[in-house]
Amino acid sequence: MNIQDIAIHLSHIRTAEGYTFDCQTIAGEVEVLQVDLNDVDGFSVFVTKTNFQIICIIYLWTEAEVKAESRVEMLEMMMDTSISIPLSSYARVEDRYVLFGSLSVNSNMDKVVEEIITLNENALDVMVAMEDFLL
Amino acid sequence: MSDKKTQNSGNAAGNVLKKLVDAVKSGSRELKEFIQDVQGTDAFEREIEDAQLRLKEAKGELTQIMAKQKQANRVVEIISQQLVEHEVLIKDAMQTNDDQQAITLAKKVVELEKDLLAQQVIVETYTKHVSALKQHLEHTERALKDYERQLNIVKTTENIQKATAAIKENYATEDKGFLSAKKAMLSKANRQATAIKEPETSSSMAVNHETTSLSDAQVNEKVQRVLERLKPKSELDD
Numbered sequence: 533m534n535i536q537d538i539a540i541h542l543s544h545i546r547t548a549e550g551y552t553f554d555c556q557t558i559a560g561e562v563e564v565l566q567v568d569l570n571d572v573d574g575f576s577v578f579v580t581k582t583n584f585q586i587i588c589i590i591y592l593w594t595e596a597e598v599k600a601e602s603r604v605e606m607l608e609m610m611m612d613t614s615i616s617i618p619l620s621s622y623a624r625v626e627d628r629y630v631l632f633g634s635l636s637v638n639s640n641m642d643k644v645v646e647e648i649i650t651l652n653e654n655a656l657d658v659m660v661a662m663e664d665f666l667l
Numbered sequence: 668m669s670d671k672k673t674q675n676s677g678n679a680a681g682n683v684l685k686k687l688v689d690a691v692k693s694g695s696r697e698l699k700e701f702i703q704d705v706q707g708t709d710a711f712e713r714e715i716e717d718a719q720l721r722l723k724e725a726k727g728e729l730t731q732i733m734a735k736q737k738q739a740n741r742v743v744e745i746i747s748q749q750l751v752e753h754e755v756l757i758k759d760a761m762q763t764n765d766d767q768q769a770i771t772l773a774k775k776v777v778e779l780e781k782d783l784l785a786q787q788v789i790v791e792t793y794t795k796h797v798s799a800l801k802q803h804l805e806h807t808e809r810a811l812k813d814y815e816r817q818l819n820i821v822k823t824t825e826n827i828q829k830a831t832a833a834i835k836e837n838y839a840t841e842d843k844g845f846l847s848a849k850k851a852m853l854s855k856a857n858r859q860a861t862a863i864k865e866p867e868t869s870s871s872m873a874v875n876h877e878t879t880s881l882s883d884a885q886v887n888e889k890v891q892r893v894l895e896r897l898k899p900k901s902e903l904d905d
Contacts, residue, residue, distance in 0.1 A: 560833020585823065
């Protein structure tokens with residue numbers, strides 16, 4: 533399964549819950565697929581692939597958007613709650629906090645779809661839950 | 668650190684996660700260098716190739732030894748069967764008082780027992796060998812998985828850095844919130860504020876529509892005007 537396969541699959545399906553997807557490939561040194569849920573207030577999920585895993589990422593906020601006085605508390609909160617978030621975890625890429633989920637490259641398409649939807653739902657919850665730590 | 672951990676980290680590339688932690692501590696430049704260093708040495712690829720080769724050899728050897736073990740087992744079965752048959756024959760000979768035949772058969776039994784013992788030793792040797800090879804195979808498989816896992820750490824770090832760079836390059840501005848759910852939430856809040864205003868606009872449009880609708884008298888007047896305009900010229904002339 534490569535990024536194109538994922539794009540083609542996502543562009544044509546409608547899930548049992550009625551979700552449909554809009555996909556856009558981003559050219560660069562590595563291939564990235566931007567996936568947006570149609571007609572839903574969600575976030576762009578960026579999908580990329582290595583030899584071993586498929587990684588789905590939502591960029592949450594930057595360091596500059598964190599209240600300086602709440603930063604440590606926010607980080608602790610992220611550590612404390614990460615394990616409870618289904619299928620997703622926190623990480624930081626450069627100065628950007630992200631929520632991500634990773635799958636084996638051997639996963640089937642249903643798992644990728646599940647990951648993208650769950651990640652979006654989780655990100656919405658995270659934004660509401662962590663609002664107080666952000667400017 | 669446990670012996671197992673030390674053993675796992677004892678390959679040419681060392682503990683990659685520890686190196687990654689040190690690189691992240693030092694800053695983004697070091698992180699890029701870390702990726703280049705590990706990639707540059709090709710240590711992982713070599714380790715993986717070596718391990719794969721060892722694995723292939725060990726599997727070939729194991730298959731051969733297992734075939735020999737099976738063969739030796741079959742010989743043991745045959746000798747055992749022959750022993751049973753000879754013992755039956757000895758009993759028969761003794762029942763018919765054919766002592767000569769009984770002695771000849773007994774000699775053969777002694778010989779068979781000697782062969783059986785020798786074959787059993789061979790089977791035991793093969794069994795030990797197979798067990799040792801299987802263990803070796805498992806260690807190699809484990810080492811291979813460990814190299815692959817550590818390579819995965821480097822590849823993933825590199826991939827995410829490059830993916831983020833590509834996304835950033837693609838969206839020069841972050842106004843649309845692709846790179847920040849926080850900004851996306853803000854624009855969503857704005858959209859919702861606009862959405863609340865929309866019904867007002869629609870209803871005011873309805874009012875306008877009503878005010879622009881014509882009374883019957885007005886319609887009649889307009890109809891007359893149209894007819895007037897389209898009247899044949901001759902009638903106008905009259």
